[in-house]
Amino acid sequence: MSQLKDSYIQSHFTNKDPDGRRYKMADILAKGQGPARKFGEKLLEPPAGTHWRFGQEKIDELMKQGRIGFTKQGTPAVKMYLDEKEGSVVHNIWNDIPPVNPMALERVDYPTQKPEALLDRILKASSNEGDLVLDCFCGSGTTAAVAEKLKRRWITCDLGRFAIHTARKRLLGIPGVRPFVVQNLGKYERQMWQAAVFPGSARGPRAESGGPPDSPTPPTSPPSESDARGLRRAAEDDTPAACSPQRAYTEFLLQLYHAKPVRGYTWLHGLRSGRMVHVGAVDGPVTTGDVAQIAAEFKKSIGQGADAPARNGVDVLGWDFAFELNEVARQQAAAANIQMKFIRIPRDVMDKRAVESGDIHFFELGALSVDVKVAKREATLKLTEFVIPPDDVPEEARAAVKHWSQWVDYWAVDWDNQGDTFHNEWQAYRTRQDGTLTLEASHAYAEAGEYAVVVKVIDILGNDTTKTVKVRVK
Ligand SMILES: C[S@@+](CC[C@H](N)C(=O)[O-])C[C@H]1O[C@@H](n2cnc3c(N)ncnc32)[C@H](O)[C@@H]1O
Structure with missing residues (x-):
């Protein structure tokens, strides 16, 4: 491999053809007296003690190609194009x-x-x-x-x-970038922690993601990973904690959350202040599929036996929430008439000292408010509030934020979501060069109708919060 240094290119290839091709003029004289040659119509003698490096035939060919130019003094020189230069071989140590x-x-x-x-x-x-x-x-x-x-x-x-x-x-930010997807595949650091603290519970990396990336709707058709995970957990959760690492993990988290374990459910694991508690698996995000299952089981559980919930509420504890979840799941729960809270399991639970000192705090996920205005076929969205959970936020960051919008680093809109992958049809984000961010976005629909608009906010810590709003245009 060979390559010219940038500095060399800048200082040597200073000329450009009208088509932008860069070149430098190279001397065509060499030592030792030689004969005169014709450069087009001009017969030129080489200076004393030198000769033209090319014979007449080669000079004629180069003249024809337009590759011989003349210096201000009228001395012929050959054009050497940058794109034809091979440069020197790159060495093992790349310090250029x-x-x-x-x-x-x-x-x-x-x-x-x-x-x-x-x-x-x-x-x-x-x-x-x-x-x-x-x-x-x-x-x-x-x-x-x-x-x-x-x-x-x-x-x-x-x-x-x-x-x-x-x-x-x-x-x-790359002009003309081709479409790409962002997928969340799991958390291996936590798997290792689980395997170390609850030996026997590790399953190795998950082969599948928590649903398709950026998908705002729950998977509707079997086989569902949520089903498989729930059943697997249920089977293990029914064995005594002493011999089930999975149950030991669930009970460990319930204890930190000050909830008591319950039996006989697949998706519901504990009870706290009359609300049911679900403990998310260590090896992947809570998905909208999980939320649908939790909601279904919760509905069945009301009024059933000693461990039945006293209040209409479920706390869903998760290490991570699928990119699409959050507001979408809230809406899903609200549609099922269940008061569901989404609570992040803090990283501190993996810290033995924090656990021993009892210094573990669980926080709800961020919340996003979006205002929608419609004028004929045009819809205008405005972010009106974004609340970020205090977990994981360094104190200096919190102190520097004076307005909620400063938490928002990026937001994107899918104007007509079909229940599939989130399509980034519009986005705005802060850059190092421009720290401002618009909080409004408009879109003109070609046809009247009702559209599901998905808004995705990414905060300055890289967390996604997604919300679906209905827009009806006439
Ligand atoms: C040296 S940085 C890469 C910098 C990158 N070449 C650039 O130009 O910005 C290494 C990255 O590896 C990531 N990383 C470390 N262990 C990883 C793992 N097991 N799986 C995936 N990423 C990992 C870290 O989070 C870090 O962002």
């Missing part, structure tokens, strides 16, 4: 690509961001257009961004939400 500097336009403020020039070299050296590039540790998404620009296909992963969100915004 500087790190991303603080003022660089490509900088996204991700601590370990790599320069695009580095990935550009790697991808050009190892792939062709249309090839598939995989980066399992994407961070700010440099590999995917460069792959996209170089017309490669790409898959990229990271275990951090902030990384995923940074990469998503970066990719969306």
Whole structure:
């Protein structure tokens, strides 16, 4: 592989043809006296002690191609095009690509961001257009961004939400970016914790995600992963805690949540202050499918036996909530006439010292309010409030936020959701260059009718909150 340094290109290839091709003028004289040659109509003697490097035939050919130009002094020189230069071979130590500097336009403020020039070299050296590039540790998404620009296909992963969100915004900022999906596949760090604390409970990575990515509706057709997971949990939850790691895990969390375990249910695990409690699995997000199952079982349980709920309410504890869940699930629960609360299991439960000191706090998920105005065929959405749960928010971040909208880093709208994947049809987000964010979005519908509009907000910590609103246009 060979490549010219940028600085060399800038200082040497200073000329451009009308079509933008860069070139430099190279001397065609060499040492040792030689004969005069014809350059078009001009017969030119080489200066004393030199000769023209090319014979007459080659000079005629280069003249015909327009590749010989003349200096101000009238000395012929050959045009050497940058795109024909091979450059010198790249060595094992690549110290010609500087790190991303603080003022660089490509900088996204991700601590370990790599320069695009580095990935550009790697991808050009190892792939062709249309090839598939995989980066399992994407961070700010440099590999995917460069792959996209170089017309490669790409898959990229990271275990951090902030990384995923940074990469998503970066990719969306590429002019003409092709559609892509964001999937949430599970939490392996927590699986390892579960396996260590409740030996025998680890199942290995989940093969499937919590439903299709960004899908705002519950899966309706079997086989459902929720079913399988619920039944598996139920079977294990019926064995004594001492011999079921799964039950030990559920009871551990119920105890931290100050709830008492209940028996005989598949989806409902505990009771606290008259409300039922569901404990989400460690190895994946709570999905809208789970919520449908919890709601169905809750409805059946009312007034049934000693462990029946005294109040119309379920607290759904989850480590994570599928990207689409949150507001959609709230709406689902409200439609079933159940007061459901979605409560995040704090990371602190994995911290032995925090558990021992009893310093564990559970918080409700963020809430989003959206105002809708319709004028004929045009709908205008306005974000009117966004409440972020206090969990995980560093104190300095909380203190710096003076208005709720500062929590919002990005929001997107699917104007006509068909109950399938969320389609980013409109989006607005803050960038390093422009920290402002509009809180309004409008859309003109071609046809009258009722539309399901899905609004997705991503906060500055990378958490998704999604809400569906109905819009009727005439
Ligand atoms: C050095 S950074 C990558 C930086 C990236 N090349 C860029 O230009 O921004 C490594 C990333 O790997 C992620 N990571 C670490 N362990 C991981 C794992 N087991 N699975 C997925 N991502 C992981 C981290 O969250 C971090 O974002």
